[in-house]
Amino acid sequence: MTAQKEKKSLIKIENMSLEYGESINSTLALKNINLEINKGEFICVLGPSGCGKSSLLKCIAGYVNPSSGRVLMQDKEVEGPDWHRGVVFQSPTLYPWMTVNQNVEFGPKMRNLSKNEIENTRKYFLEEVDLSGFGENYTFELSGGMKQRVAIARVLANYPQVVLMDEPFGALDALTRENMQNLIRNIWQENNTTIFFITHDVDEALLLATRVVLMSKQPGEILKIFELDFSKQILTKGSKEVIYNEEYFEVKNEIMELIHNQID
Numbered sequence: 001m002t003a004q005k006e007k008k009s010l011i012k013i014e015n016m017s018l019e020y021g022e023s024i025n026s027t028l029a030l031k032n033i034n035l036e037i038n039k040g041e042f043i044c045v046l047g048p049s050g051c052g053k054s055s056l057l058k059c060i061a062g063y064v065n066p067s068s069g070r071v072l073m074q075d076k077e078v079e080g081p082d083w084h085r086g087v088v089f090q091s092p093t094l095y096p097w098m099t100v101n102q103n104v105e106f107g108p109k110m111r112n113l114s115k116n117e118i119e120n121t122r123k124y125f126l127e128e129v130d131l132s133g134f135g136e137n138y139t140f141e142l143s144g145g146m147k148q149r150v151a152i153a154r155v156l157a158n159y160p161q162v163v164l165m166d167e168p169f170g171a172l173d174a175l176t177r178e179n180m181q182n183l184i185r186n187i188w189q190e191n192n193t194t195i196f197f198i199t200h201d202v203d204e205a206l207l208l209a210t211r212v213v214l215m216s217k218q219p220g221e222i223l224k225i226f227e228l229d230f231s232k233q234i235l236t237k238g239s240k241e242v243i244y245n246e247e248y249f250e251v252k253n254e255i256m257e258l259i260h261n262q263i264d
């Protein structure tokens with residue numbers, strides 16, 4: 001029998017629904033969502049536009065309260081945002097009046113870490129995102145991909161329990177996007193991070209996720225969950241061998257068909 005790595009539950013979403021607005025003007029965005037996020041997982045969420053992916057992320061982050069059901073983090077109900085759940089958006093949210101170093105140090109400083117800890121954390125994560133030489137630059141001096149790397153380093157510098165990413169590479173060109181995918185996969189692997197990642201791109205989901213959560217059209221429900229290991233295979237074999245493979249095509253086609261059925 002193969003030894004199974006014990007799953008440690010980090011976040012539990014129980015019977016959660018979300019309705020925006022009231023009475024005739026209301027929109028039911030999410031319906032009866034049940035999902036568990038385990039430590040060390042890389043979850044990617046796919047689904048047609050408007051199905052509630054961002055709403056789901058906002059509920060987990062604590063930006064929005066569910067209308068019914070609840071989100072628990074380590075058995076404690078999520079009642080608002082906090083740094084245990086770091087969020088990376090499509091447009092990097094950085095302080096333009098601060099240098100790269102200052103942006104990454106901001107969280108650790110707010111948490112009153114020692115000068116040494118702040119410096120070590122900043123150095124480590126800037127190295128992780130390949131920006132060690134850019135610490136003294138202001139963020140407006142950086143390209144879109146570099147800004148997003150600073151945003152990732154800034155979130156990671158808080159050592160959040162989970163990183164919530166809402167289409168973080170959606171605005172980047174294809175090559176930068178591929179580099180960023182490799183970067184986030186390596187960071188996930190090296191730091192045993194837990195990642196919840198929203199994307200429109202089926203390949204991106206397949207190349208990163210340990211589980212893909214596929215959502216239905218609005219009101220968003222979970223249609224199907226796929227357990228995958230392409231991401232881990234890439235770490236040993238490289239992406240070409242994984243992508244040009246029958247198993248990969250089969251899963252991709254199944255997901256594409258399910259999404260198209262939702263749109264038709």
Ligand SMILES: Nc1ncnc2c1ncn2[C@@H]1O[C@H](COP(=O)(O)OP(=O)(O)OP(=O)(O)O)[C@@H](O)[C@H]1O
Nearest residue numbers: 020021027029048049050051052053054055056218
């Ligand atoms: N603040 C809000 N107030 C009212 N309705 C909202 C609000 N935010 C989202 N919605 C609605 O909730 C539904 C789900 O939106 P959401 O942005 O979560 O979907 P999504 O799957 O992330 O969309 P996309 O893939 O296009 O980014 C949509 O019908 C949207 O119009």
